């Protein structure tokens with residue numbers, strides 16, 4: 734039987750590289766991708782809304798979700814929990830729709846263990862200096878948190894080898910264009926596989 738499941742796309746990369754910015758620009762265009770909203774124990778930043786940017790929860794609530802295996806992956810990142818609701822991802826893929834996750838590196842590696850058929854995209858900064866500028870200029874972190882995020886970034890960049898694609902975020906529009914090309918290419922790849930499978934089945938029948 735040819736499966737018609739959706740494809741799981743995972744966008745990841747170091748803090749401040751522009752994952753959130755690129756993801757929002759991608760979803761501002763017409764897209765067939767379904768964004769999976771994460772849970773977090775981080776407090777909302779100005780303008781962030783529950784159920785839109787994140788599901789904001791208390792620490793004990795997220796710990797319960799972890800215990801009950803309700804998260805497909807989770808990570809403790811710079812003092813807060815972040816995680817992907819399992820049910821939404823599994824049901825959406827099952828219904829044939831593609832799911833898009835925007836998560837940090839530890840979580841992406843966990844997803845890769847459970848969904849090796851997923852498509853893993855690493856967003857890379859034009860330079861480390863530019864990465865620092867982006868975190869500092871965003872103005873959402875204290876000096877200490879900027880330092881922690883930069884330290885985490887160095888370790889995260891070492892994990893780049895585990896990804897299927899690397900996209901340099903020089904300009905947001907370039908990065909979005911490249912991600913759209915990856916999505917199209919992955920669909921073509923699966924259509925080719927399905928076509929070959931169909932041919933093999935037909936030749937069995939003859």
Ligand SMILES: Nc1ncnc2c1ncn2[C@@H]1O[C@H](COP(=O)(O)OP(=O)(O)OP(=O)(O)O)[C@@H](O)[C@H]1O
Pocket residue numbers: 746747748749750751752753754755867868870871902903904905
């Ligand atoms: N291509 C770009 N050129 C210039 N600035 C950018 C670009 N992409 C993102 N930025 C800026 O860099 C800062 C960090 O971006 P963003 O918050 O999207 O990063 P992130 O990877 O999601 O970070 P975190 O992992 O910490 O959530 C923001 O101020 C954003 O406006």
Ligand SMILES: Nc1nc2c(ncn2[C@@H]2O[C@H](COP(=O)(O)O)[C@@H](O)[C@H]2O)c(=O)[nH]1
Pocket residue numbers: 746747748752771772775806807808810815816817835836837838839840841
């Ligand atoms: N492992 C996971 N990481 C996640 C998830 N949702 C978001 N993130 C990543 O956390 C950091 C920090 O995010 P911020 O909003 O506090 O700046 C960033 O790299 C996000 O991509 C998740 O569900 N799992």
